[in-house]
Amino acid sequence: MARISLNGIVKRYGAAEAIHGVDLDIEDGEFVAFVGPSGCGKSTMLRMIAGLEEISGGRLHIGGTLVNDVEPKGRDVAMVFQDYALYPHMSVAQNIGFGLKMRGETPDTIRDKVAEAARILQLDELLDRRPGQLSGGQRQRVAMGRAIVRKPKVFLFDEPLSNLDAKLRVEMRTQIKRLHRMLRTTTIYVTHDQVEAMTLADRVVVLRRGDIIQHGAPLELYSRPNCRFVAEFIGSPQMNILPGTVVAADAGAAIGFDGGAIALSRVDAPPGTAVDMGLRPEHLIPCAEAEADFIAEIDVTEELGSDTLAICLMAGRELTVRLPPGHGGRPGARLPLCFDRRNLHAFDAGDGRRLDFTA
Ligand SMILES: Nc1ncnc2c1ncn2[C@@H]1O[C@H](COP(=O)(O)OP(=O)(O)OP(=O)(O)O)[C@@H](O)[C@H]1O
Ligand SMILES: [Mg+2]
Structure with a gap:
């Protein structure tokens, strides 16, 4: 042994x-x-x-x-x-x-x-x-x-x-x-x-x-x-980080960020807490504009064959989105996106530790 x-x-x-x-x-x-x-x-x-x-x-x-x-x-x-x-x-x-x-x-x-x-x-x-x-x-x-x-x-x-x-x-x-x-x-x-x-x-x-x-x-x-x-260390391309703030913790809980907000049912941090939301490129999902959590703009696309990576801009910030093959995203195009709520991460912006929340 x-x-x-x-x-x-x-x-x-x-x-x-x-x-x-x-x-x-x-x-x-x-x-x-x-x-x-x-x-x-x-x-x-x-x-x-x-x-x-x-x-x-x-x-x-x-x-x-x-x-x-x-x-x-x-x-x-x-x-x-x-x-x-x-x-x-x-x-x-x-x-x-x-x-x-x-x-x-x-x-x-x-x-x-x-x-x-x-x-x-x-x-x-x-x-x-x-x-x-x-x-x-x-x-x-x-x-x-x-x-x-x-x-x-x-x-x-x-x-x-x-x-x-x-x-x-x-x-x-x-x-x-x-x-x-x-x-x-x-x-x-x-x-x-x-x-x-x-x-x-x-x-x-x-x-x-x-x-x-x-x-x-x-x-x-x-x-x-x-x-x-x-x-950020595990996963390639790297997880996207979106700085935000806890708007309300219990009833009507939400995390607000530049360009939108995400409604949750509970967040384990008091209102006003600065958080870093984390989203992997495959957890930003292209959707119809009416359902979108926010709208990004495609800046650069990288065709990998099996899928396409789109580097997008949202309120001056870069986000990487993994698009399904044949999505046909073009630079300059508007890209309405939904968060995959089950795969959303939140970290305390101060010490970086994971924050619990209920989607
Ligand atoms: N002989 C030594 N004397 C003094 N400091 C050392 C010595 N060997 C390593 N260190 C220090 O110990 C720390 C850890 O070094 P180590 O070589 O284990 O890193 P590592 O994770 O293997 O890095 P890398 O990915 O660059 O190989 C570093 O800060 C390094 O400067
Ligand atoms: Mg080494």
Whole structure:
């Protein structure tokens, strides 16, 4: 069993605290992604779990054992980095088998295990090449091969795909997902790409400035972000934010904004509270003018084939609207829009926390 348990984990670099007491339990076999903006502490967390960085406070358990002071090689974790870190003078087979050789395995065992990893990662044909003779994606697969032959308790990935082009990233994403389905090894995957996190992980952990802001299944974060930061970080194109004010909280409750108002049956904030309303591009629905909550003007359209994104202007503000295919919105055209009330979000404009309301 390789459950990972973080209790009050702190990291200090001199006087500066980079991680402020993180609590998190990762189940055996779970695939968890850490996301967040640059500098939020993703790599630091991963490196502490790997044993490459000293833990300043709190307790870290892997598979039920307290490992705070255990050397990296005693933790039975394998880490895959962004820059592959392959040995340039060794062949692919030697690179993959290196850890096994250091562990004193016999040449026969090494050969068998390397062959198995090469088959899983489709590297069979490349075993005699040197890293310099491989593409970026192939090198990344070798780095993964080196991790999987050791059959570790835990895989740790630090932005493993960020050096690859967009198409290859998508291919490798599928490859990693298959690998996890096959091996069921507990995995932590660091990325600043929320799409990668959402598509790969069972659970996404959003970090900001050394704290966990929210964690949950990808769709949970998408449909119920607990604050404006998560709301804007998860989802592409980004959620639209419309500043407004609570007009009345109970009977006749409404949030007013520049260009209209939205009637609700209850809002969990007193009248006068400044709120940021959040609406994803697919939750602004084109409708007949008579039914519209407000009228926007189409500024730019982006045809994506499967649908069209319209960047609209409303009271001087930009809103992105996802139009159905063939809607035919033209720049300059008036676009009457309804809010999808079940998918409306509201955040306190002061501290950004989610506000409850009844539509
Ligand atoms: N060796 C170090 N000495 C001092 N401060 C450090 C050190 N390593 C990291 N930090 C600081 O700790 C914080 C977290 O850094 P970390 O590398 O974990 O961020 P990250 O989320 O991985 O960012 P990125 O997405 O850019 O890789 C940052 O403020 C960084 O400047
Ligand atoms: Mg990093």
